[in-house]
Amino acid sequence: MTTTDLAERYSRRVALRHERLYGHGYQGPGSEAVFAELTSRLDLRPGLRLLDIGSGLGGDSFRLAERHGLTVVGLDAAPDMTAVCVERAAEQPLPGLSFVTGDVRGSQLLTPDSFDVLWTRDCGAFVPPADKLPAWRRLHAALRPGGQVLVTDYCLGPQGASAEFAAKMAAWGQYMLTPDAYGAMLGEAGFTDVAVEDRSRHLMDSMLAGRRLLLDEQEDFLAEMTREEYDGLLDRWDRKIGFCERGELVWMVLTARRAQS
Known part of the structure; x- marks a missing residue:
């Protein structure tokens, strides 16, 4: 998927619609419990510089x-996403928080030895196969x-x-790997201590909660979109739930490091 495709897929209207289903600020599993579990895997200390890809x-x-x-530097290829973040940061200013529009494959933010932590949620599947390993080598x-x-x-x-x-997957513009292939790719890119875990239950919980919200607040959604758009959104959620139930769609958590020398 090209940067232009991502920008069109994640327009402000679409992104804010999905945010209602996943939770404020999110386009994927974003509950407090999931966030706490993810951060517990890292040694996060004040002053570290993190790139949120x-x-x-x-x-x-x-x-x-x-x-x-x-x-924290937030990097996203969709200008509308970045614009929303900049607006929210102006309302809730935090020291050291900034957002930049750009593609990890060519962003000038990726200078040598410039970040202590790389953090990325649910976006690697959009990177075409030929670009995945080179992107991770840049990140390394x-x-x-x-x-x-x-x-x-x-x-x-x-x-x-x-x-x-x-x-x-083709319609979504996604190029998914198996978790094992994902981990092997990071190893090939130079990372060490690569650990991969299937956490699909978090994805299922999040999608089921979003589906309940769609049904419980149907009238509110229909005030914001057409019946065709609403039915299409519900159908998309049902299909994703089915893919997850059948084990075709997996949600993975991976941790790794760059060696000390």
Whole structure:
């Protein structure tokens, strides 16, 4: 998926609609419990510089800056996403928090040894296969020796994709790997201590909660969109739940490091 495609897919209207289903600031699982579990995997200390890759509507960026005292740079390829984050940061200013529009594959933010932590949530699947390893090699170079990595992403289950799921991935502009292939890729990019865990139950819980909200607040949604748009959104959620139930769609958590030397 190109940067232009991402910008169109995540327009302000679409992003804010999905945010209602996932929670303020999020386009994927973003509950307090999930955030706490993810941050517990890292040694986060005030003053560390973190790059939030695919920062979306900024849910994690704000939490990381406010609760852990980090200097956080949010990077997202969709200008509308960045614009919302900048507006919210003006209303809730936090020291060291900033947002930039850009693509990790070419962003000038990725200078050598410039970040202590790389944090990325649910966006790697949008990177085309030929660009995945080069992007992670760039990120490896941008991470300081001893630096930490946390990734969550949508992945392909070990049994592979049905024709229906393959068609949906193509429609979504996603190129999913299996969790094992994802971990192997980071190892090839130079990272060490790579650990991968299937946390699909978090994705399922989040999608079921979003579906309940769609049904419980149907009248409110229909005041903001057409019946066709509402039915399409509900159908999308039902399909994703089905893919997850069948093990085709997996939600992965990965941690890694850059070696000290």
